[in-house]
Amino acid sequence: MVDTVAADPDAATASFADFGSADALWDLIITTSPEADRAVYTDPVFRQAFRHAVDEAFSQGPAGYARDTVLAMARWPFDLAGITVPIDLWYGQHDTSPVLSRPRRIAGGDAPDGNPASAPRRSGILIWTHTEAVLRTLLDHAR
Incomplete structure (x- = not known):
């Protein structure tokens, strides 16, 4: 997906828009997530929200989803090696999202002070299962 966006962002946007509906996204998430994430997604309270x-x-249609996906997959307009502040990376160890190519490159040394904070047995749902830890880390940096 990252290569597709890099090669032809307009075609990628059209492709993502063709995919886009709330039900299609839900089905994709449920069928591709590891069991630990599916347990969170299918919890009645979480699922409803x-x-x-x-x-x-x-x-308002799939255009916003398509644009957001292309932006997430597109090359960043800066050199990672130019980052001079500490970096914290948050992702699930079982997340296979192409978006993770960047954090994994950062953790591998493309940017200074890469600090991988990954969660075993989790995938893309980490932002909801570890929200407090993420926010506390951000607050600690702000102090």
Whole structure:
């Protein structure tokens, strides 16, 4: 996906827009997530809140989803080696998202002070399962 976006962002945007609906995204998430993530997604309270958010995201059509996906996959307009502040990386060890090529490169040394903070047995749902830890880390940096 990253290569596709780099080669032809307009075609990638059209492709993502063709895919886009709240139900299609939900089905993709549920069928591709590891069991630990599916347990969170299918929890009745989380599922209701998440599905509401996804329904709202697609309420005006798939263009926003398509654009967001292309932006997430596109090359960044700066050199990672130019980053001079500490970096904290948060991702699940089982996340296979192409977006993770960047954090894994950073953790591998493309940027200074890469600090991988990954979670075993988790995938893309880390932002919801470790929210407090992420926010506490950000606050610690701000201090």
